[in-house]
Amino acid sequence: MSDGSDATNADGARRVSDSSDDGPVLAADGRPLKQSLQRALRRQKLRALGLIAPLLIFILVTFIAPIADMLFRSVENQIVSDTLPQTVQTLADWDPDSGELPGQEVFRDFYFDLAVAAQRKKHTQLGTRLNYELTGVSSLFRRSGRRIDDIGEVYMDQFEDLNAAWGEEMTWARLMGSEDWLQEQEAWNADAAAADEADRDFDRPLPAFEFGADVRAELPRTAAVFDEFAHYMRTDNQESVMEDEPWEVAYAALYEDLMANPDAAAAFSGENATILSEAADAVPKFQAVDYKAAILETEEGWSDPQVWATIQTFSPDYTTGYFLNAVDLQMTPDGIQAQPRDQQIYVLLFKRTLFMSLMIMGSCVVLGYPIAYLLSNLPLRESNMLMILVLLPFWTSLLVRTSAWKVLLQQQGVINDLLVWLGLVADDSRLVMINNQFGTIVAMTHILLPFMILPLYSVMKTIPPSYVRAAKSLGATNWTAFWRVYFPQSVPGIGAGCILVFILSIGYYITPELVGGTTGTFISNRIAYHISSSLNWGLAAALGSILLAVVLLLYWVYDKIVGIDNVSLG
Amino acid sequence: MSSIDLPSTPKPSLTGFVLPIVAVAGAFFGLVTGSAKDSTLLGLVIGAVVGAALAYALVGYMPNRRLGRWVAIGLFAAIGILVGGFPGAVAGAAIGAVMGWITYWLSTGAYRHNVPIYYTAPQVLWHNSYLFICGLVFFFLIAPILTIMPLSFNAENFFTFTPEMLALDPAGYSLKHYRDFFTNPNWQQAMRNSVQIAPAATFISVSLGTLAAIGLSSEHVPFRRPIMAILISPMIVPLIISAAGMYFFYSRVGLQGTYLGVVLAHAALGIPFVIITVTATLVGFDNSLTRASANMGAGPVRTFFKVQMPLILPGVISGGLFAFITSFDEIVVVLFVGSAGQKTLPWQMFTGLREQISPTILAVASILVVISIALLSTVELLRRRSERLRGMSPG
Structure with missing residues (x-):
C-alpha cells in the first residue's frame, strides 16, 4: 500500500468493521x-503538482522557451516576405529558368516594397540575409536603397506642380484618415500645445491612426504605403502623420491607384473629392516612370536573373537553408548543391569537434581509471583524503583552471621555461603548446577528468572485492583476475563517465576559445561567432540545433545505460 | 599491521638492490642539475656516485631513520649552496629529503608493506609503478591550480616566474596584483555585479527548487519522468546552446542586457542542482514525521518549517551552494544575456585572459580557489551532518 494514502486507509479500515456486511x-x-x-x-x-507548478512554469518560460525560440529561428525566414510582401507574390509566377529578367510588374512591386523598406531602414537587413545565399546582394540593396527615392520624386514634383496642396501634410492626413481619428488627433495636438505652453509634462500616447471609409478599397497601394508611414511616424518618431508629408513613394502609389481607378474620387466628399478628381484627370498626362529601367539605373546588379532567382527561392516563410548551410550545402535556384570549396568549414568543424571530444574522452579514461581504482580500493580515511585532490579541481572555477593552463603552456610559460632551463629545448625553439589542438585537449582533459573519476568511482565502489579474490584463489594471475573479472564489472562506470565527458566536451566554449587558437576550436565557438560577430543568427541557431540533437541523443543513450536519476554530484 | 609482517619480510640486499636504485635516483637528480648547468654527463656521474655513497652511509651507519633523513637533507642543502646559492640550498634540501626517504623506504623493505607477502618481485615493481602513475595523475590534477598561487605574488607584470622569484628574493614578490584587484574600479564593479547576481539567482532557484523537490518526492506525481527531464534540462543542454537560445529569446522580450535577465538565466541554470540535492535528501525522509506533526495539530506550513525543513536543511543548503557557485562561476550565458553593465567576475577574467592584461587575473584566481576550498569543506561538513541526522531520525 502506498505511503501517502495510509491515513485514509486506516480510517477506512475502521469503518469496515463498523459497517454491515x-x-x-x-x-x-x-x-x-x-x-x-x-x-x-x-x-x-x-498538491504535488501545485508544489511543482511554479518551478515548472519558471523553467518553461526562462529556459524551454528560449530553446524553442532557437529551434524556430533555425528555420524561420519571414524577413523576405515581410520586407518585400508584394514582390514575393508577383515574383512567384516568374520562371527563373527562362534566363530573362522578371517583367515590369515585378519591378513595379519591387519598387514600392524597396522604397518603403528603405524608409524604414529594413532593406539592409534583408540584404544581409540574402547575402548569406548570394554574395553581393547586400551592397545591391544598400546602394539601391539610397537612390530609390529619385523614382518617387518624379511623381511628387508633378503632383505638387498640379496643386501645391499635395505638398502639405494636412492634405494627406485629411484624405487618408477617418473623421474620428482627425478629431481625436486635433484634440491631442491642442492638449499637447497647451501643455507645452504651461511647461507641463505631457505623456498621453498618440491616438492610433485610422483609415477613412473606402480609402483602402479605392486607393489600395497608397493606403498600404501610408499605413507603413503612419506606423513609422508613430513608433520611430513619436509624431502623428500631421507633422510631416508622406514619403516620395506615396505619390507614386497614388499615381498608380488613380491610373487603375480613375473614379476613386467618387467615394470621397468635400475637399478630398475635389482634389482627387482634379488629380485623376491630370495623371494620364503625367510623365510615367519605367520602373524596370529606373531600378536598373539605381544599381546595375539587378540585371542579373540570379538575384531574382535567389529572392524567389528564399521567399517562403520557412526554409531549410540554414540547416543546409550548417552541413556545407546551399539551396540554389537549381536545387541543393555543395558550397564553394573555400566556404566548406562546418563539416570539418563538426568532425574536429567529434575527434577532439573523443581524444579528451580517451585521455580521461586512461588517466581516470587508475585513480578511480585506487580510490575505491583504499581504506575510507585515505580515499577521502585523496578524493579532496579530485574534488578541488572540480570545485575550482573553470576560468581559474583555464588561466592556469594558459600560464603553464604558453611560449613564455612555466613549462617552456622549465624545459629551457633544463636545456631540453633551445631558447629560440620553444614548444608551441597553446592555441592549437594540443592545448585544448590537455586543458580540457584536466577540466573534465573529475567527471570521469566520479562515476567510475561510484561504480567501482560497488564491485565486491571477493570476486577478484575468488578468481585468484582459483588460480588466475593478477592480470587475468583483473581483466576477466574486475574490468567487465567496471564497464558501466566507463560508459557513464565516457558519455558524460563526451557530452560536456562537445558543447564546450570557454576553454577552446581561450586556448584553442584557430585549429583547436569547436563548433560552439563558431556558434558564438555567428551570434556576436557575423550576426547570422539563423545559421547559429541551425548549428545549435544540430548540436542539441546530438547531445540529446547521447543523453538518451546515457539514460538507457545509467539512468538520469543516478546523476550524482560526487 | 605492517609491524607484524616486518620480521618475515626478507631484508633487501644492500649492494644488489638498494645501492643501485638510489644511485639511479641520484643520477636522475644529477642529470637535472647538470643539464641546468650545461654539464649533463658530469652531473649524471656525480649524482650516481653521491647517491650510492649516501645510501651506503645511511644504511650502514644511521639506523635512526629520522636522524638519517635530516642528515641527507642537510648534506644536499650544503651541496645546493655550493652549486646555486640560496635557491640551490632549497632545491638541494628537497632533493635530500627525497633521497633520504627513498633510501630508508628501500632498505627497510617498506616498499612491500602494501602488497601480500607472496608477491613476486615483478608484481611488487608493478604495484609501486602503479602507485607512482597515480601520483603523477594527482599531480596533473592539482599542480596547475597550485602553480598560479605563487605566480599571483609576482612583482612584475608577467605570467611566468621571474629570476628574482626563483631566487626567492623578497623583491621578486609583491601584493600589487591583489592591491590592483581591490582598488581597480573594473574589478570592483565586476565583483559587485557577481555578488549582486549570484545571491538573487540562488534565492530563486532554492525557493522554487525546494518546493518542487518536495512535490516530486511525494508518491503520486503524474508525469514524473517528463517533469524531471524538463527540470534537469538546464544541466543537460550545452551552455552555448542555452546561451544562444536565451540571447535570442530574451532580446525578443526585452530582457537581454538587464540585471533581471541575467538573474533569471542563472536561476534556471542553478535549479537542476537544487532539485538533485534536495530530492536526494528527501529519499531518506520519514513521512510519518509530517503525519505525526499533523496529528498533533500543526498546519502544513508549520509542519514544513518546524519538522521537514530542519531535517532537509543540509540538502537545501548544499543545493543552494551548488546553485550559488553555478551562478558565480558562470560565464557563457552572462556573456550573451548580459551587457557591459552586468559584467561579472568570470567575464572580467575572460576578457583579461583574452587580452593578457595583467596577472591580476591570477590574484583573483587564487582568491577564488580559496573560496572554493571553503565551499567544498562546507558541503562536505553538511553532507556528513545530513547523514548523521538521517541516521538519527526514527524509522
Whole structure:
C-alpha cells in the first residue's frame, strides 16, 4: 500500500468493521470507501503538482522557451516576405529558368516594397540575409536603397506642380484618415500645445491612426504605403502623420491607384473629392516612370536573373537553408548543391569537434581509471583524503583552471621555461603548446577528468572485492583476475563517465576559445561567432540545433545505460 | 599491521638492490642539475656516485631513520649552496629529503608493506609503478591550480616566474596584483555585479527548487519522468546552446542586457542542482514525521518549517551552494544575456585572459580557489551532518 494514502486507509479500515456486511464499504463521511480513497489520491496529486507548478512554469518560460525560440529561428525566414510582401507574390509566377529578367510588374512591386523598406531602414537587413545565399546582394540593396527615392520624386514634383496642396501634410492626413481619428488627433495636438505652453509634462500616447471609409478599397497601394508611414511616424518618431508629408513613394502609389481607378474620387466628399478628381484627370498626362529601367539605373546588379532567382527561392516563410548551410550545402535556384570549396568549414568543424571530444574522452579514461581504482580500493580515511585532490579541481572555477593552463603552456610559460632551463629545448625553439589542438585537449582533459573519476568511482565502489579474490584463489594471475573479472564489472562506470565527458566536451566554449587558437576550436565557438560577430543568427541557431540533437541523443543513450536519476554530484 | 609482517619480510640486499636504485635516483637528480648547468654527463656521474655513497652511509651507519633523513637533507642543502646559492640550498634540501626517504623506504623493505607477502618481485615493481602513475595523475590534477598561487605574488607584470622569484628574493614578490584587484574600479564593479547576481539567482532557484523537490518526492506525481527531464534540462543542454537560445529569446522580450535577465538565466541554470540535492535528501525522509506533526495539530506550513525543513536543511543548503557557485562561476550565458553593465567576475577574467592584461587575473584566481576550498569543506561538513541526522531520525 502506498505511503501517502495510509491515513485514509486506516480510517477506512475502521469503518469496515463498523459497517454491515452487505453493500459497499463506506468511509467516515458516508461515501463509498473506493471513491473516498480516489478523492484523497487526487487531492494528493494536485498538491504535488501545485508544489511543482511554479518551478515548472519558471523553467518553461526562462529556459524551454528560449530553446524553442532557437529551434524556430533555425528555420524561420519571414524577413523576405515581410520586407518585400508584394514582390514575393508577383515574383512567384516568374520562371527563373527562362534566363530573362522578371517583367515590369515585378519591378513595379519591387519598387514600392524597396522604397518603403528603405524608409524604414529594413532593406539592409534583408540584404544581409540574402547575402548569406548570394554574395553581393547586400551592397545591391544598400546602394539601391539610397537612390530609390529619385523614382518617387518624379511623381511628387508633378503632383505638387498640379496643386501645391499635395505638398502639405494636412492634405494627406485629411484624405487618408477617418473623421474620428482627425478629431481625436486635433484634440491631442491642442492638449499637447497647451501643455507645452504651461511647461507641463505631457505623456498621453498618440491616438492610433485610422483609415477613412473606402480609402483602402479605392486607393489600395497608397493606403498600404501610408499605413507603413503612419506606423513609422508613430513608433520611430513619436509624431502623428500631421507633422510631416508622406514619403516620395506615396505619390507614386497614388499615381498608380488613380491610373487603375480613375473614379476613386467618387467615394470621397468635400475637399478630398475635389482634389482627387482634379488629380485623376491630370495623371494620364503625367510623365510615367519605367520602373524596370529606373531600378536598373539605381544599381546595375539587378540585371542579373540570379538575384531574382535567389529572392524567389528564399521567399517562403520557412526554409531549410540554414540547416543546409550548417552541413556545407546551399539551396540554389537549381536545387541543393555543395558550397564553394573555400566556404566548406562546418563539416570539418563538426568532425574536429567529434575527434577532439573523443581524444579528451580517451585521455580521461586512461588517466581516470587508475585513480578511480585506487580510490575505491583504499581504506575510507585515505580515499577521502585523496578524493579532496579530485574534488578541488572540480570545485575550482573553470576560468581559474583555464588561466592556469594558459600560464603553464604558453611560449613564455612555466613549462617552456622549465624545459629551457633544463636545456631540453633551445631558447629560440620553444614548444608551441597553446592555441592549437594540443592545448585544448590537455586543458580540457584536466577540466573534465573529475567527471570521469566520479562515476567510475561510484561504480567501482560497488564491485565486491571477493570476486577478484575468488578468481585468484582459483588460480588466475593478477592480470587475468583483473581483466576477466574486475574490468567487465567496471564497464558501466566507463560508459557513464565516457558519455558524460563526451557530452560536456562537445558543447564546450570557454576553454577552446581561450586556448584553442584557430585549429583547436569547436563548433560552439563558431556558434558564438555567428551570434556576436557575423550576426547570422539563423545559421547559429541551425548549428545549435544540430548540436542539441546530438547531445540529446547521447543523453538518451546515457539514460538507457545509467539512468538520469543516478546523476550524482560526487 | 605492517609491524607484524616486518620480521618475515626478507631484508633487501644492500649492494644488489638498494645501492643501485638510489644511485639511479641520484643520477636522475644529477642529470637535472647538470643539464641546468650545461654539464649533463658530469652531473649524471656525480649524482650516481653521491647517491650510492649516501645510501651506503645511511644504511650502514644511521639506523635512526629520522636522524638519517635530516642528515641527507642537510648534506644536499650544503651541496645546493655550493652549486646555486640560496635557491640551490632549497632545491638541494628537497632533493635530500627525497633521497633520504627513498633510501630508508628501500632498505627497510617498506616498499612491500602494501602488497601480500607472496608477491613476486615483478608484481611488487608493478604495484609501486602503479602507485607512482597515480601520483603523477594527482599531480596533473592539482599542480596547475597550485602553480598560479605563487605566480599571483609576482612583482612584475608577467605570467611566468621571474629570476628574482626563483631566487626567492623578497623583491621578486609583491601584493600589487591583489592591491590592483581591490582598488581597480573594473574589478570592483565586476565583483559587485557577481555578488549582486549570484545571491538573487540562488534565492530563486532554492525557493522554487525546494518546493518542487518536495512535490516530486511525494508518491503520486503524474508525469514524473517528463517533469524531471524538463527540470534537469538546464544541466543537460550545452551552455552555448542555452546561451544562444536565451540571447535570442530574451532580446525578443526585452530582457537581454538587464540585471533581471541575467538573474533569471542563472536561476534556471542553478535549479537542476537544487532539485538533485534536495530530492536526494528527501529519499531518506520519514513521512510519518509530517503525519505525526499533523496529528498533533500543526498546519502544513508549520509542519514544513518546524519538522521537514530542519531535517532537509543540509540538502537545501548544499543545493543552494551548488546553485550559488553555478551562478558565480558562470560565464557563457552572462556573456550573451548580459551587457557591459552586468559584467561579472568570470567575464572580467575572460576578457583579461583574452587580452593578457595583467596577472591580476591570477590574484583573483587564487582568491577564488580559496573560496572554493571553503565551499567544498562546507558541503562536505553538511553532507556528513545530513547523514548523521538521517541516521538519527526514527524509522
